[in-house]
Structures are given as C-alpha cells and as structure tokens.
Amino acid sequence: MTKQTADHRHLLGAPIRDRILDEVRTYVDAAGQMGKIVSIAIDGTAEVEVYIRNQARIAAKVGLDFDQQIWPRDITQNVCKTRIQQMNDDPSVLGIIIQRPLPSHINIRSLQSAVHPLKDIEGMNPASIGNIVYSDIALVPCTAAASVEMIKATGLTLAGLEVVMIGHSEIVGRPAAMMLMAEGATVTICHHMTRSVAMHSRRADVVLVAVGSPHFIGPDMIKPGAAVIDIGINQITTDDGTSRIVGDVDTAAVTEVAGWITPVPGGVGPVTVAVLMRNAVIAHQRQRQSGWRT
Amino acid sequence: MSAQIIDGKAFAATVRQKVAAKVSELKTAHGITPGLAVVLVGTDPASQVYVRSKGKQTVQVGMNSFEHKLDADTSEDVLLDLIDSLNADPAVHGILVQLPLPGHLDETLVINRIAPEKDVDGFHIANVGLLGTGQKSMVPCTPLGCLLMLRDYHGSLSGKNAVVIGRSNIVGKPMAQLLLNDSCTVTIAHSRTADLPDVVRRADIVVAAVGRPEMVPGDWIKPGATVIDVGINRIDIEDGKTKLVGDVAYESCAAVAGAITPVPGGVGPMTIACLLANTVTACCRINNLTDGEDFLS
Numbered sequence: 001m002t003k004q005t006a007d008h009r010h011l012l013g014a015p016i017r018d019r020i021l022d023e024v025r026t027y028v029d030a031a032g033q034m035g036k037i038v039s040i041a042i043d044g045t046a047e048v049e050v051y052i053r054n055q056a057r058i059a060a061k062v063g064l065d066f067d068q069q070i071w072p073r074d075i076t077q078n079v080c081k082t083r084i085q086q087m088n089d090d091p092s093v094l095g096i097i098i099q100r101p102l103p104s105h106i107n108i109r110s111l112q113s114a115v116h117p118l119k120d121i122e123g124m125n126p127a128s129i130g131n132i133v134y135s136d137i138a139l140v141p142c143t144a145a146a147s148v149e150m151i152k153a154t155g156l157t158l159a160g161l162e163v164v165m166i167g168h169s170e171i172v173g174r175p176a177a178m179m180l181m182a183e184g185a186t187v188t189i190c191h192h193m194t195r196s197v198a199m200h201s202r203r204a205d206v207v208l209v210a211v212g213s214p215h216f217i218g219p220d221m222i223k224p225g226a227a228v229i230d231i232g233i234n235q236i237t238t239d240d241g242t243s244r245i246v247g248d249v250d251t252a253a254v255t256e257v258a259g260w261i262t263p264v265p266g267g268v269g270p271v272t273v274a275v276l277m278r279n280a281v282i283a284h285q286r287q288r289q290s291g292w293r294t
Numbered sequence: 295m296s297a298q299i300i301d302g303k304a305f306a307a308t309v310r311q312k313v314a315a316k317v318s319e320l321k322t323a324h325g326i327t328p329g330l331a332v333v334l335v336g337t338d339p340a341s342q343v344y345v346r347s348k349g350k351q352t353v354q355v356g357m358n359s360f361e362h363k364l365d366a367d368t369s370e371d372v373l374l375d376l377i378d379s380l381n382a383d384p385a386v387h388g389i390l391v392q393l394p395l396p397g398h399l400d401e402t403l404v405i406n407r408i409a410p411e412k413d414v415d416g417f418h419i420a421n422v423g424l425l426g427t428g429q430k431s432m433v434p435c436t437p438l439g440c441l442l443m444l445r446d447y448h449g450s451l452s453g454k455n456a457v458v459i460g461r462s463n464i465v466g467k468p469m470a471q472l473l474l475n476d477s478c479t480v481t482i483a484h485s486r487t488a489d490l491p492d493v494v495r496r497a498d499i500v501v502a503a504v505g506r507p508e509m510v511p512g513d514w515i516k517p518g519a520t521v522i523d524v525g526i527n528r529i530d531i532e533d534g535k536t537k538l539v540g541d542v543a544y545e546s547c548a549a550v551a552g553a554i555t556p557v558p559g560g561v562g563p564m565t566i567a568c569l570l571a572n573t574v575t576a577c578c579r580i581n582n583l584t585d586g587e588d589f590l591s
Contacts (some may be wrong), residue, residue, distance in 0.1 A: 109429065127358075133426045134419065160488040168474055170427035177482075178426065181461060185485040186493060193477035195453045200479065231408055269389030 011227070011260045013146075013270035016153050020274035021062055027281045028063040034284050035094035035293075036065035038087055038119065040080075043104065048099045049058045051068030055097070058273045064280055065096075077106055081114050085171060088116040091292070095121030095283045097276070118150050121279040123175070132175050135182040138286065139279050144176035146271035147208055147229050151180070152229050154260050156205065165199045166217075166248075167210035172231055197221065199220045209248040217249040225259040231268050297521070297551040300443050305561035309590065310355055310387025311443065313570045317356040317591040320577065322560055328577035329358035330388040330414065330570070331380050335373065335399065336366035341392045348390070351566050355572060360386060366396050368520070373399060381409040387580055388414035388573035403425050412571040416468065425471045432572055439564025440501055440522045441476070442590065447520060447553055450498075452477035457497035458509065459483045459490070459541070465524050466502040490586035491516075502541035519553040521547050524561050 027115045028034060036060055037053055052068060059066035071080070087093040096115045102108050112124040120128050123141040132140060151158065158162030163180050167173040168191040177187045188204075190197050192211075201207045209217050210231035222228060232248030255261050262268050287293045322324045330352045334345045345361065352359040362376060380386050389412045395401050405413075410420040416434040420437075423430030444451060456478040460466040466482060473480045483493045494500055494514040502510050503524035515521060525541030540557030548554050556559055571590055578587040 033586075083405065124428060126421075127419045129425065129426045130419035130421070130423030133422045134472075135462055159486045164486065174426055174428075174471075175473070181482055181484075184484075186481065186483055186487040188481040190479050191474075191477070193453045194479040195455075199555070219393060 007255060009255050009261055011150055011153060011229075011262045011267060013150070013262070013267050016149055016272040017270040018150070020278050021058070021149060022275070024062045024064075024277045024281050027284075031202065031284060034064065034280075036067045038067045038093050038096045038281055039068060039097045039099060040069050040071060040084075041099040042071050042075065042102050044103070048101070052099060055273055055276065055278050058277060060144060062277050062281065066279065071286060077110065080106060080111055084114045088114075088119060089217055094118065094287075095119050095280045099108045100126070118290060118292065119283060121276060121283050123279065124171070129170070129175060130237070131166060131294075132182075135178075137179060138282055140179065140275070140280065141175045142172055142229060142272045142275040143172045143210075143268065144179060145171070145275045146268050147210075147231055148179050148183075149263055149271050149275070150229050150268055151206055151208075151227060155267050157231060161185045161205045163187045163206045163208070164190060164204035165208045165210075166194075166197060166201065167212075167231070168206075169210065172210040173208075176210075213247050213248055214246050215248075215250040217248070217254060218255040219253045222254055223259050226257075226259040228254055228258045228263050229268065230264050233264065233269065246257070289294045297548040298447075299548075300447060300560060301551050302443065302560040303444065303563045304557055305440075305443055307323075309567040309571060310351070312590055313574055314355040315489055315548040316574050316586070319586070320574070320583070321356070324581065325542055325584065326577065326581055327356070327358050327385075328387050328574050329360060329385045330428070330573045331360040331362065331383075331386045331473060332363045332391070333364070333373070333376065333380075333391045335392070336396050337367050337413060337589070338394070341385060341394075341578065345392055348566055348569065351570060352573070355428075355570055357387065357422070357570070366449060368396075368399075370403070373404060374551065375406045377404065377480075381407075382465045386394070387577035388412055388569075390569065392416055395461045412576055413497070414569055414576055416572070417463070419474045422468075428471075428475050432471065432576065434464060434468045435565045435568040436465050436503075436524060436561065438568045440524065440573070441472045442468060442498060443555065443564065444520065444522065450476075450541065451499070454478045454498040454501040455496055457481045457494055458501045458503065459494065460503035460505070460524075462503060466501075469501050469503065473501075475541070476547075484512075486586040500542075504541050506541055507539050508541070510542040510547065512543060512548075512550045513545050513589055515550045517550050518552040519550075523555050523557050526557060526562060536585055559582040 033238050056066045117125050117127040123139045127140045163185040165177045177189050181187045201221045206227045208229040214234045229248035230249040237243045349359045380389050391407045405417045410418045413432050416432040421431040450531045456473045458470045461484045470480050470482050491514045499520045501522045505529035507529050528536050575579035
C-alpha cells in the first residue's frame with residue numbers, strides 16, 4: 001500500500017467512517033443484546049478472507065457479534081437456502097451477509113432473495129432495492145450508500161445537483177443513482193454502451209465512477225471544481241514489479257482539476273464497512289418496529 | 295410539421311392481436327385460459343370507467359375477467375382476505391387493485407399483499423427491485439407501452455441518450471430502469487432539475503411524464519429526437535369546452551422532433567394492451583411455460 005500524501009482536495013474516508021462507527025457504538029451500548037451478524041462464505045473463495053477479517057474486526061470494535069461461517073465447497077443451492085431460512089427465523093441472528101464470489105453452481109440472486117428483508121444488512125434483496133427505488137432509504141447496498149456519504153461530506157446541496165454515475169451495476173451504480181435522485185439530484189447513468197462518457201461527465205457537479213478500469217477517468221473528463229467519487233478497486237502491477245491498488249480515476253492528474261476527490265485506497269472503501277454496521281443497527285430498529293424484538 | 299406520428303392506437307391493436315393469438319394457443323395446447331382479476335373499491339367515476347374498459351378488453355382477447363367491486367367503506371381486513379383468495383386461485387393469473395384506494399386503506403400494504411408473480415401492475419416492492427436490478431419481473435404497464443413503441447420505431451435503443459422527465463413510481467422511475475436495461479444512457483430530470491431545457495436538449499429520446507399540460511416546448515427538443523408524451527391533461531378551451539393535451543406542446547414539438555406520440559391516441563391505448571400482455575406473461579410463468587412468454591416480439 002502506498003502512503004497517502006495529505007492534500008486538502010482529497011476526501012478521506014476515515015473521518016466519515018469513524019463518525020458512523022461512533023454512532024453505531026453508541027446505539028449498540030444502549031441496546032444491549034442485539035444478536036449476531038452471520039457472514040456466509042463458501043470454502044475455496046480465499047480472496048474474500050481479508051475482506052471478511054476486516055468486517056469482523058470492525059464489528060468487534062463497535063461491540064457487534066460476528067459469526068464467520070464457512071460452508072463446504074460442495075454444498076447445494078437447496079441446503080444454502082434452507083440454512084438461510086433457518087437464520088431468518090432465528091432470533092439470535094441480527095443480519096446476514098453472503099460473501100461474494102460464490103462457486104458457479106450457486107445462484108447468488110436466489111440466495112439474496114431468500115434473506116429476509118429485515119435481516120438483509122447488505123441491501124441486496126430485491127425488496128430492499130425496491131424500497132430504494134421508492135425512496136424509502138433504509139437497508140441500502142453498502143458501497144452505494146458509502147458513495148452518497150462521501151458526496152454529503154463535501155457540503156454540496158444535493159437538490160438540483162448534476163450528478164453523473166458511470167457504471168450501472170445492480171450493486172453500486174443503480175442504487176447510488178436512485179438514492180441521489182431521491183435527494184433531488186439530476187442523475188445521468190452512463191455505462192459501457194454510452195457513446196461519449198466525457199460529454200456527460202464534463203458537465204457534472206459530481207462524478208461517481210464504478211467501472212473496474214484503472215485510469216478510466218482523466219482530468220479532461222472533469223469539470224473544474226467538481227467532486228469525483230472513485231468507487232473502483234483495481235490491482236495493478238507497477239513497472240518495478242510490485243502490485244498496488246488503484247481506483248478508476250487517474251487520481252494524481254484529476255486532483256489538479258477536481259474540487260474534491262476520493263483517494264483509493266482510503267476513500268470510499270473504509271466507509272463501506274461502516275455502512276454495513278449501520279445497516280445492522282437499522283435492521284435492529286426495524287425488527288423492533290415489526291415486533292420481532294423487544 | 296415533420297415528425298412521424300407514432301400511432302399508439304394502431305400499435306395497441308397489434309399488441310392485442312398478439313395477446314389474443316397467445317391466449318388461443320394457451321387454450322388449445324395447454325388447456326389454460328389466462329385470467330385477470332380487477333379489484334375496485336368505491337365508486338370513483340374515473341376508476342369505474344377504467345375498470346369497465348379493462349374488463350371488456352380482457353374478454354375480447356379471450357381471457358377470463360373477474361371483477362370484484364367492493365363498497366367504499368370496505369375494511370382493510372376484508373380487502374386483504376380477498377387478495378389472499380385471489381393469490382390462491384389457480385384461475386387467476388393477474389391481480390390488479392385499481393388505485394387510488396379510499397383514504398382509510400394503506401395502498402402500500404395492499405399492493406404488497408399481491409403475490410409478486412400475479413402483480414400485473416408491477417408495483418409490488420419485489421418487482422420494483424427485480425426491475426431495478428435488471429432481473430425478470432412484472433413491468434408497470436405504461437412504461438412498458440412506451441418501451442415497446444420506442445423499440446418498434448428505433449429497433450435498438452443501445453447508446454441513445456434518453457431523458458425521462460418526472461420521477462414518479464408509476465412511470466418515471468420504471469421507465470428509466472427499462473431504458474437502462476435496453477442500454478440507453480439515461481438522465482432522470484424532475485422538478486428540482488436546475489436547467490431542464492438544457493437537459494432535454496441533449497436527448498435522442500424524451501419521455502415526458504410530469505402531469506403538467508404542454509410544459510415541454512418545441513425549442514427544448516433536439517431536431518430529430520423521439521418524443522414520448524405520457525401526460526394526459528384536460529384543459530379548458532373557449533366556450534366552456536375542454537380538450538385533452540399531453541405534457542409536451544404538440545405542434546411546436548412535432549415541428550422539430552423526428553417522431554412523436556399524440557395525445558390522445560399515443561401512450562394511452564398502450565397501457566391496457568400491456569396489462570393484457572402482462573397477464574399472459576404471468577400466466578406463462580406461473581405454468582412454467584416460459585419459453586413462450588416472449589410472444590410480443
């Protein structure tokens with residue numbers, strides 16, 4: 001990991017993460033026993049281990065129980081589904097995370113639909129997404145919500161803001177667009193079939209990018225003073241043979257044009273895990289409102 | 295006037311023919327008659343007209359129509375019980391609860407009680423989420439009608455700049471999702487949009503769904519663009535007479551646009567045609583006949 005040099009134009013995730021985690025910690029302390037977060041991974045998908053470890057560490061920090069389950073590689077779809085349904089009925093389970101990727105014989109969407117909407121702390125159940133479309137912003141996909149938090153941290157007023165979202169994935173681009181629209185922004189969604197991304201991005205007050213392509217956004221694509229939210233996480237090999245993590249934005253060059261830019265790493269990423277924990281709190285509140293908990 | 299007029303009335307008739315052909319195939323090949331249940335609570339005159347029209351067209355294409363008319367003071371429990379029984383009824387493939395409901399009934403609760411696979415209006419939260427993530431779902435009728443007309447006129451919509459004006463749950467939001475699924479670059483403009491004329495002028499496709507008479511003038515339209523007018527507004531003209539107009543100023547927009555839907559006779563007739571199509575789609579899916587559900591193309 002390269003050292004992040006301090007730059008006032010850099011919009012850092014750490015302070016936003018810490019603020020959210022403080023709020024979560026306060027709630028957890030007052031709530032007492034809340035039940036546990038269950039993380040489901042399937043054996044052999046080792047690349048997610050670092051990621052899960054980080055979630056477990058943050059959960060411990062805010063006082064939430066985190067049950068890290070690893071299911072066998074040859075588990076069937078039906079068994080997965082049955083186990084998830086049992087967790088839906090189990091009051092000791094607060095929320096469920098299905099770690100990606102999964103083996104190819106498992107249909108992830110079907111499992112996400114099996115998670116009860118009140119335990120869907122990843123915001124991946126179609127009903128959770130439907131609620132976002134209908135502007136009921138409760139359990140939201142974490143990366144999308146983290147991106148919105150970053151924009152809010154600039155102090156810009158979202159109503160009437162021209163926002164260009166580059167990337168239309170169901171996990172990030174689409175829900176982020178819907179959330180920003182609910183806040184009154186005029187949102188344009190670009191993707192791989194867009195004829196000229198620059199034509200759209202150059203007029204935007206805020207550009208979010210989640211395409212998974214290093215240096216996709218250069219300084220010529222950004223209006224001077226705009227906020228640039230870099231959601232990409234790409235591993236690249238540098239000339240000296242070492243590998244490092246970069247986003248979708250040519251950060252050094254774009255920093256000279258942008259009003260705000262989120263660095264990678266250290267921008268959206270840290271906030272994502274904090275939003276996951278906040279979702280656990282929201283799930284707890286909603287489960288109480290629904291009479292599941294006292 | 296230069297724009298080609300997109301004739302919704304004629305296009306809706308073609309859709310109904312395809313629906314009728316599919317219904318007849320389902321009957322002869324599988325012994326299944328698709329059925330649509332419409333629930334009307336109260337005596338709102340406009341709703342009564344819609345429900346009558348839906349019932350008539352349902353029967354015309356060879357499907358079964360089940361009408362349930364309930365008193366305005368019907369309790370929520372009675373309504374929910376009816377929906378439960380329709381959900382369980384194998385002769386019913388589509389359920390439509392006519393909106394708006396009387397004030398004492400919770401619309402969200404009622405709509406979400408409908409089994410998602412029978413939700414032919416596409417308003418159930420699960421269908422909204424499936425559409426929002428590009429998955430197979432039931433699609434709201436009015437935006438589906440707009441999409442079919444756009445596909446028919448353009449062929450592929452891929453790469454086109456589309457601007458949807460209005461962010462309603464019924465039209466604007468699902469329209470944007472459908473255009474995204476067809477690979478348009480989509481902008482959703484609305485009352486808070488700072489420079490609406492500028493946003494609209496970029497569009498190859500404009501869908502206006504705001505419910506404000508003639509608010510989009512011709513000089514907002516890029517020459518050659520396609521204009522879909524979802525608005526139906528009744529305005530006063532001289533001598534106490536009224537007429538129906540859309541959300542776009544028809545004369546001035548038609549002078550600039552490449553193609554335009556008139557009001558009336560554009561989007562309007564497509565809505566019920568798509569409701570019938572959705573009922574057949576639901577019937578195919580419920581009976582695991584999904585190979586045949588693509589009958590509209």
